[in-house]
Amino acid sequence: xxxxxYREIEGGAGFAGLLAxxxxxxxTGIASAWYMEHYGHIVTGMNNRIVWGMPHVFAVFLIxxxxxxxxxxxLGSVFGRTPYKPMARLSGLLAIAFLVGxxxxxxxxxxxxxxxxxxxxxxxxKSIFAWNIFLYIGFLVVVAAYLFVxxxxxxxxxxxxxxxxxxIWRLVLTTGTGSIFGWLVARQAYxxxxxxxxxxxxxxxxxxxxxxxxxxxxxxxxGRPLGVHIxxxxxxxxxxxxxxxxxxxxxxxxxxxxxxxxxGVERFILLEGGIYTALFWIVQVVLGGVVPIALVYIPAxxxxxxxxxxASALVIAGGLAQIYVIIVGGQAxxxxxxxxxxxxxxxxxxxxxxxxxxxxEIGLGVGGVAFALAIAAVGMKVLRFLxxxxxxxxxxxxxxxxxxxxx
Amino acid sequence: xxxxxxxxxFLAALPAxxxxxxxxxAPPAAAQELPSSRVFVPAPPKGKGDKCIADKDFMRRNHMxxxxxQRDQTVYDGVRIKRTSLKECVACHVVNGPDAxxxxxxxxxxxxxxxxxxxxxxxxxxxxxxxxxxxxKAAGLxxxxxxxxxxxxxxxxGRQ
Amino acid sequence: xxxxxxxxxxxxxPAPDDVPERGRRDVLRALAAGVGxxxxxxxxxxxxxxPAEARAPGDPVSSKVRWGLLIDxxxxxxxxxxxxxxxxxxxxxxxxxHPLTDAxxxxxxxVTDPKTGASRSLPVMCQHCxxxxxxxxxxxxxxxxxxxxxxxxxxxxxxxxxxCMMACPYNARSFIHESLKDQKPYAPRxxxxxxxxxxxxxxxxxxxxxxxxxxxxxxxGGALAFGDLNDxxxxxxxxxxxxxxxxxxxxxxxxxxxxYQNL
Numbered sequence: 151x152x153x154x155x156y157r158e159i160e161g162g163a164g165f166a167g168l169l170a171x172x173x174x175x176x177x178t179g180i181a182s183a184w185y186m187e188h189y190g191h192i193v194t195g196m197n198n199r200i201v202w203g204m205p206h207v208f209a210v211f212l213i214x215x216x217x218x219x220x221x222x223x224x225l226g227s228v229f230g231r232t233p234y235k236p237m238a239r240l241s242g243l244l245a246i247a248f249l250v251g252x253x254x255x256x257x258x259x260x261x262x263x264x265x266x267x268x269x270x271x272x273x274x275x276k277s278i279f280a281w282n283i284f285l286y287i288g289f290l291v292v293v294a295a296y297l298f299v300x301x302x303x304x305x306x307x308x309x310x311x312x313x314x315x316x317x318i319w320r321l322v323l324t325t326g327t328g329s330i331f332g333w334l335v336a337r338q339a340y341x342x343x344x345x346x347x348x349x350x351x352x353x354x355x356x357x358x359x360x361x362x363x364x365x366x367x368x369x370x371x372x373g374r375p376l377g378v379h380i381x382x383x384x385x386x387x388x389x390x391x392x393x394x395x396x397x398x399x400x401x402x403x404x405x406x407x408x409x410x411x412x413x414g415v416e417r418f419i420l421l422e423g424g425i426y427t428a429l430f431w432i433v434q435v436v437l438g439g440v441v442p443i444a445l446v447y448i449p450a451x452x453x454x455x456x457x458x459x460x461a462s463a464l465v466i467a468g469g470l471a472q473i474y475v476i477i478v479g480g481q482a483x484x485x486x487x488x489x490x491x492x493x494x495x496x497x498x499x500x501x502x503x504x505x506x507x508x509x510x511e512i513g514l515g516v517g518g519v520a521f522a523l524a525i526a527a528v529g530m531k532v533l534r535f536l537x538x539x540x541x542x543x544x545x546x547x548x549x550x551x552x553x554x555x556x557x
Numbered sequence: 558x559x560x561x562x563x564x565x566x567f568l569a570a571l572p573a574x575x576x577x578x579x580x581x582x583a584p585p586a587a588a589q590e591l592p593s594s595r596v597f598v599p600a601p602p603k604g605k606g607d608k609c610i611a612d613k614d615f616m617r618r619n620h621m622x623x624x625x626x627q628r629d630q631t632v633y634d635g636v637r638i639k640r641t642s643l644k645e646c647v648a649c650h651v652v653n654g655p656d657a658x659x660x661x662x663x664x665x666x667x668x669x670x671x672x673x674x675x676x677x678x679x680x681x682x683x684x685x686x687x688x689x690x691x692x693x694k695a696a697g698l699x700x701x702x703x704x705x706x707x708x709x710x711x712x713x714x715g716r717q
Numbered sequence: 718x719x720x721x722x723x724x725x726x727x728x729x730x731p732a733p734d735d736v737p738e739r740g741r742r743d744v745l746r747a748l749a750a751g752v753g754x755x756x757x758x759x760x761x762x763x764x765x766x767x768p769a770e771a772r773a774p775g776d777p778v779s780s781k782v783r784w785g786l787l788i789d790x791x792x793x794x795x796x797x798x799x800x801x802x803x804x805x806x807x808x809x810x811x812x813x814x815h816p817l818t819d820a821x822x823x824x825x826x827x828v829t830d831p832k833t834g835a836s837r838s839l840p841v842m843c844q845h846c847x848x849x850x851x852x853x854x855x856x857x858x859x860x861x862x863x864x865x866x867x868x869x870x871x872x873x874x875x876x877x878x879x880x881c882m883m884a885c886p887y888n889a890r891s892f893i894h895e896s897l898k899d900q901k902p903y904a905p906r907x908x909x910x911x912x913x914x915x916x917x918x919x920x921x922x923x924x925x926x927x928x929x930x931x932x933x934x935x936x937x938g939g940a941l942a943f944g945d946l947n948d949x950x951x952x953x954x955x956x957x958x959x960x961x962x963x964x965x966x967x968x969x970x971x972x973x974x975x976x977y978q979n980l
Binding site: 187189190191192197198199201202260261262263265266268269272273274276277278279280283330333334335336337481485486487488490491492493494495496497498499503504 | 815816817818819820821824825826827828829830831841850852853854855856857858874875876877878879880882883884885886887888890891892893894895896908909910911965966969
């Protein structure tokens, strides 16, 4: 392979405009957080039954995506797929950016964000949440080290071993994120070991989709060459990952359906849950699973930028819907205090909890995404993350000559 | 190139920051010794009792440690020592407003805030703890009822 | 640091003058007995000789004791909410017109068997589990179980993440969604933290019984009983030993300190 030349992205009006938009959304997010902190969570749609809402959907999405987006780097240094190696730096940068964005949302949603120092100094080591704090901070350190050994030539020889370490770390991290829900024994919708592998599959899928979208956008805007063959290879991988998500989702629900105890919550999510049922079947399964898989395998769309971009965007939309159904849908279904009995109280026992996200919550969540992208944009501008060319010939000169493609 | 520009800006900002800090925020170390100094020194209002549980100097430096120690003892061990409790501090250091009712921590004239505002240190206690003694009811009651309420509140507090 | 270590105000035992003198208390005791029912509402003679009397002031709580409640559902009348009102008055939480976001430390739950239509009404509050899931999941350790079995939130280190509310099988916790004013001095509560029934820990520390138990009307039979589950001589333990009782979601193995009879 020819020597890869990395270069900062070009400035200019396009970059400035994009950054301005991202900064504006980030500021909106900060303003939303301030508003929520000042008035209290009364200004959100969250309540005593839906205690985690829209901010958590975005935060979990960003954190899961962060670990998944690192897989492009792993493909190169762990699985030895040389054509992907030039993309490893961008993969690492995005991993850090998405994790920081997700954590920012999570922290700013706290009831007492001013006590962040408490979360950093007092740990209950029995809490999976506390473990996750270590896993997140460790992930940032490990990925930063991974970027360093890749970008500093004298350290290059350590890249494979640091890459392996980062790969294992990210698997543990996503296991931790999934277990935040998987280990909640009290709730019908959670309390399932399958949550951990499900979240790993989700991270692979959402992460690769995010990587594809960002890469296509940046290369499109900067006019650098990006081969459709390499895109197609990544997109087919995305198809496999999306199928894995569907597989684990099916496993999750089939396991629950077999247990009479969980029949109620399954009926709620799969049949009678209104918005949650619609999000599950239409957005998560069909638009976020079946359609993108078709798009990346049907020849007419599989080798086009439009097809691949649409598949990636749909996977992300499906992912947000999936996390919404897991987090909000899982809480909306009432806790079972007295199995087999009907209950009613002044505290919403026995009824499906209402939840209408407020603008502030959505603003905070979207702000987190914008913040992550702004970090990535500034990173690409000041350091050499992006190869000059990701054309198919530059990446893999020995491959079979490309067939005629529709671009 | 733009990276270097950032560095330069940052370095240039440092002396400016130091200057502003000295002018506005530096603690007036010598203010106590020099009463004629033109530096403004906060003068917290006197408490109700004869004297505080320790001398002024000690309390200025250590009141937060006493409160925190007491707080953990109370929360975790159920030990409620009246003498060092926040409730006692609040009761003794009450400052009455123009309406003769005790001020709350919302007022900048509130005992704690006089110094805390000056030092720009946020008091977190009153986010949860009530900042004035519960006297609102007793104030307007006839003498007999006032005594009854006092007795009731003593009984309510039990051995605290 | 050294300055505080030798500081007399930081000692663990109270000085003699911290504790009200016996003589003065005895006089007041007699006085209170004379005042009788004319006393302010909520103040009863339970103040004296209550179950926690054994612990000397200044002694930390002991794990020899495990406080618990026994609720006789047969004696709990449908529509009676005196325990709820008493708790709300005592601890200062109330209806602010936002039913979804207002705190509720205790609530009456109506349980109906859909097959027979038979229904029961009973209060549900923090169950003060021996193995509380809220304590396991709390990242900072703010959720904790006191040595005497009372599950509390240390609001000084609660960051408001609400993971405990996700983990609680009993829906017993509330998050404070708004700024509060004029809290009760013995029940601090503030925006952005999680709270739940404290079993009236301030009363227990003073040798008294929880407000809900006190308010449960004697003429109704007194559906609520409070006591030390570890003390075989205590009335609550004897009743539990003699008659069958149940814990809510006993299958989860959390071993609640709140038990229900005739459920």
